[in-house]
Amino acid sequence: MKMPESVYVMAVYDRQYRVFRKLLGSSLVANVANPILFLFAFGFGMGSFIDTMSGMSYLTFVVAGMIGYSAAFAASFETSIGAFTRYFLQKNWDAILSTPVTLAELMMGEILWASVKALFSAICVLIVGWLWGGVPTSFEPLLTLPIVFLGSICFACAGLIATAYAKGYEFFSYFFTFWVTPMFIFCGVFFDIDRFPDFIQYFAWLFPMTHLVAAIRPLTAGTELDIAAIFLHTGYITVFSAAAFWIAHRKLRQRLYD
């Protein structure tokens, strides 16, 4: 296999950026307005019934969760339905693979773009959360950004697995039902996972989302920092990403080459 080179990865990334500039309106709505609506509903609506969660205001609790979830949703969507459209419907990937760009570089370009886009929507949630008083810390939230970016890479890689195995758009209902929605429910976005029975907690920790939210929440909420725990969480996310990339690459190779 050829060593991936950044110039080719960036070429794929650049194409995505060009399209994004054109479709800015709908991209913004999906990636920014959506989580803001959730933040509003849960932070203000539910927050008025819940005093504290894990020793912090409910709004503060939810901001960290929504940062993670908006990144997860944006990255997952981009490399599943988005990438599948380019690959399957538009035959864009066929065109790219007839050039010097390799499959690994194509995938990396897709992942990089999905992660930048995900980071962008996470930043928007962070800003909105801060403006609404849900982020009591000062500079620490900025430290969440590299972690969110890493998490986004992980979600993007997982999305590519779905794309690699999808035979049609129907397939993505499995991906969203059994992968994206559980991240919303079981991974500490809206409530502490300590409330679940043990076996569900073990299950929850399998999701990289749980690790991402656990790593960023102390940074936005200003609770006690456990550096070792952050390394453990990011380590899990890294290993998960690498494994997902490998699986997606192997399957796509089978499908795109014969």
Add this chain to the structure above:
Amino acid sequence: MESTAVITATHLVKRYGKLEVVKGINFSVPAGQCFGLLGPNGAGKSTTMRMIMGLSEVTGGELKVFGEPASDMRREIKAKIGLVPQESNLDPDISVLENLVAFGRYFALSKSAIDQRSNKLLEFMQLNDKKFAPVNALSGGMKRRLTIARALIGDPEMVILDEPTTGLDPQARVLIWKQLTELKKEGRTLLLTTHYMDEAQRLCDQIVVIDNGIILDQGTPEELIARHVKGYVFEVQKPNLAISPENRWDQEDIGDSVLYFVDDTAEFITDLPEDAIYLHRPANLEDVFLRLTGRILREN
């Protein structure tokens, strides 16, 4: 022209499971020529092209592209090839110009090279007034022209064209033929598949006729015509056929009439009965193709 081979296939085999689609073919594509790969649907043309592009693994034999195995092509080699696929895979989300720019980046070209070449190519393919149009606003002919322009962005030594004029109107075909001839004059190697025999006859220096994964014959269009269908064809309606016994003339029964392939037209006409109804024309590549691959309809 003294030339070296750009592609050499030696006993090239491709199998999908037990199904053998390319069965040990040998051919070589000389540099600077237009090389035609002809055959009915399912003959093995597309598979062969995919192998040349490194998109399909070689099962057996050897396939060298610019002297290197196709399955493990270096980037610099891949950059010497431009592909014009049969099905449009232009990027519908971006404009005509941006399609060229995006492709230039896939070839790792500098910004100035991309600017310069894309303008030149838009002119070459007569797409200048569509520069900023979205791809979906283009007609079929324009899309094909853009696909060809896109394949040329890397200034390739070899251009592979998979049925470049299928589904286009005569005007669009003529323009594409003219520009392909230009490319040949610039010294580029063209590898072409087509179902249009007039196209192959007009453009190709060398032709390989392939069917069921084997090569039926190869040569220049003139050689193939001389070898298989002589100089002229008479299509004589039944029942008033040539008087001489069947083995005198090279002939083929096509149902309502019989085709006679002859060198000497005057001699043949004297062998026809008074009331024979016939059509008479110079033999062409289409006759060769049909004689070699048969008249049975192909299904993919």
